[in-house]
Amino acid sequence: MxxxxxxxxxxxxxxxxxxxxxxxxxxxxxxxxxxxxxRQPIDEATRQLIDKLLLEEMPLAAIVRVTGVSRRWLQLYLKQKNQ
Ligand SMILES: [Zn+2]
Incomplete structure (x- = not known):
């Protein structure tokens, strides 16, 4: 911790x-x-899965359900990627 x-x-x-x-x-x-x-750190495997789902243009709400990350975390992650 x-x-x-x-x-x-x-x-x-x-x-x-x-x-x-x-x-x-x-x-x-x-x-x-x-x-x-x-907050639990999001591990590398989950990040890679999220990247894949984003490429498939899966809606954010679905990615949250599938991967178990919070919507807020996902939005921050997207912001970081787009910088
Ligand atoms: Zn501290």
Whole structure:
């Protein structure tokens, strides 16, 4: 597990949320977060699959369903590719 902002692994426990989930704090950038809120990095195989589906002109909603990535992540990914 790493920091969602800077990917640092210098993470310390920092109490709990109202719902009893452990809260963490990054020692490098001071970002606070709960474990569930950290986004999983999208692996290379999934990215390649997405590239293939995009070539097939599959609608974004379908790509989200097939690959399990979030729509927001997909939109950011597209933006990066078009730069
Ligand atoms: Zn950080």
């Amino acid at each position: 790493g920091c969602p902002r800077c990917q640092s692994t210098a993470i310390i426990r920092y109490g709990h949320t109202h719902y009893g989930k452990p809260r963490f704090r990054c020692r490098d950038c001071s970002r606070q977060f709960v474990e569930n809120a950290t």
